[in-house]
Amino acid sequence: MTHxxxxxxxxxxxxxxHREHRSETASHEHRPVHRPHEHRPAPARQRxxxxxxxxxxxxxxxxxxxxLFFHFKPAFTDCSSKSTNPVSLDVASKNALAVIKxxxxxxxxxxxLLNSSEKNGVYNLQIGIDEESVEVYVSPDGKxxxxxxxxxxNPPDISGAGASASAAEPIxxxxxxxxxDEIKGDPDAPVTIVEFSDFECPYCGMFYQQAxxxxxxxxxxxxxxxxxxxxxxxxxxxxxxxxxxxxECAGDQGKFYDMHDMLFENQDSLSVSDLKKYAKELGLNTAxxxxxxxxxxxxxxxxxxxxxxxxxxxxxxxxxxxxxxxMEGALPFDQIAQVIEEExxxxxxxxxxxxxxxxxxxxxxxxxxxxxxV
Numbered sequence: 001m002t003h004x005x006x007x008x009x010x011x012x013x014x015x016x017x018h019r020e021h022r023s024e025t026a027s028h029e030h031r032p033v034h035r036p037h038e039h040r041p042a043p044a045r046q047r048x049x050x051x052x053x054x055x056x057x058x059x060x061x062x063x064x065x066x067x068l069f070f071h072f073k074p075a076f077t078d079c080s081s082k083s084t085n086p087v088s089l090d091v092a093s094k095n096a097l098a099v100i101k102x103x104x105x106x107x108x109x110x111x112x113l114l115n116s117s118e119k120n121g122v123y124n125l126q127i128g129i130d131e132e133s134v135e136v137y138v139s140p141d142g143k144x145x146x147x148x149x150x151x152x153x154n155p156p157d158i159s160g161a162g163a164s165a166s167a168a169e170p171i172x173x174x175x176x177x178x179x180x181d182e183i184k185g186d187p188d189a190p191v192t193i194v195e196f197s198d199f200e201c202p203y204c205g206m207f208y209q210q211a212x213x214x215x216x217x218x219x220x221x222x223x224x225x226x227x228x229x230x231x232x233x234x235x236x237x238x239x240x241x242x243x244x245x246x247x248e249c250a251g252d253q254g255k256f257y258d259m260h261d262m263l264f265e266n267q268d269s270l271s272v273s274d275l276k277k278y279a280k281e282l283g284l285n286t287a288x289x290x291x292x293x294x295x296x297x298x299x300x301x302x303x304x305x306x307x308x309x310x311x312x313x314x315x316x317x318x319x320x321x322x323x324x325x326x327m328e329g330a331l332p333f334d335q336i337a338q339v340i341e342e343e344x345x346x347x348x349x350x351x352x353x354x355x356x357x358x359x360x361x362x363x364x365x366x367x368x369x370x371x372x373x374v
Contacts, residue, residue: 087142089116092123096138096145105129114202115236126236131203131329133316181305182256184216185226191219191343193336194228194321196309199244199263200237200270203330204318208264211333219340229260231305232317239270242293244302246275249292253284 087095093116101111114133115126123138137146193215197204219225231247233240243263250259262278263270272293279289292298309319313326320327320336323343327336 086140089118089123092138092140092142093125095142096125096136097127099145100127100129100136117236124236128202131206131331133203181228181230182251182260183226183228184257185220186223187226189220189223189226191225191323191340192228192321193225193340194230196230196232196305196314196317196319198232198234198237198240198317199247199260200240200267201234201317202267205264205267206330207318208261211331211336214333215336215340218337224344225340229256230309231302232309232314232319233302233306234317241299241302242272242275243270244305245296245298246279246289246293248298248301249289250279250282250284252292253288255282255284258282 093113097111097113101109105111110128110130112128113125114128117124119137122140125136125138127134127136138144197207215225215227220227229247231244233244247256247259247263250256259278259282262282263275266274266278275293276286276290280286312321314328316328318328318330320331322336322339325339325343327339
């Protein structure tokens with residue numbers, strides 16, 4: 001199915017009526033984008049933290065084939081060896097974390113267990129490395145560890161034929177990223193951030209607690225940036241799907257971002273009963289909200305968001321498109337601000353001289369230019 005067919009089908013979703021963009025605009029008058037008299041130099045470009053993960057991923061991929069022989073003492077070192085007694089999921093998880101942290105990533109790298117389960121007879125672990133996550137498999141006896149998996153019924157096409165454009169390539173028309181999702185800020189803001197996120201994802205919560213708040217105060221409240229939130233619930237987060245639906249149901253009553261904030265501030269409590277409690281605390285019509293949530297009104301809407309994200313190159317959360325430029329991970333404010341400033345045009349400007357600053361004056365929201373030549 002083509003991307004256009006997906007979107008055509010999205011307008012025929014069960015129990016889903018098309019909603020126009022709904023904006024929660026901060027109370028302010030629109031201000032001109034280019035304000036030389038208030039020019040702020042772009043923040044210094046920082047080395048992306050994802051570089052740490054890129055190094056770690058490459059290191060793990062190569063090192064696993066060799067170092068795990070020594071750390072896990074694999075069972076196939078002897079042709080006649082039999083599988084030993086299985087270990088518990090908890091023991092396998094702890095062993096895997098210890099090996100990765102102590103032997104496979106640079107010293108000081110944050111390594112933690114995000115999720116664990118048994119899948120197809122092996123242990124499936126989601127390991128967090130700095131702001132990224134990696135899927136790891138451990139054999140039931142705790143002796144072998146593998147990264148990633150390949151579906152043998154549907155192997156990937158590595159020939160390059162029909163391959164989509166690189167995720168690093170910006171999307172020429174950022175509007176294609178928009179659906180009918182909620183807008184935070186001025187709809188006419190010159191910079192659009194489309195965020196694909198998961199309410200249960202710890203890194204999404206980290207971004208919310210840190211960079212998100214500063215983006216609101218520095219750019220959204222100033223009318224320079226609008227944020228469009230789209231859902232990308234990860235399958236191993238059991239409460240993420242319903243949490244996303246809860247935000248959509250709250251949006252029916254004009255409180256999408258109120259619920260959005262409530263969910264990120266209570267990531268450890270996202271059961272259906274919790275979601276209904278939050279609706280009551282937010283003053284929603286609980287009968288309408290509960291009916292919306294229980295009926296699964298927005299189940300397909302949420303899944304279509306995730307499908308769109310994958311089609312655009314999203315592979316994990318959080319992920320952001322800043323005017324079509326993809327950024328991934330719980331990035332620090334300065335790194336996102338750098339791209340915002342470039343999109344606003346500030347990043348390419350030199351600071352104004354005192355004489356140039358004196359040539360401008362802001363009057364009732366309008367920029368008035370004075371001729372320097374007398």
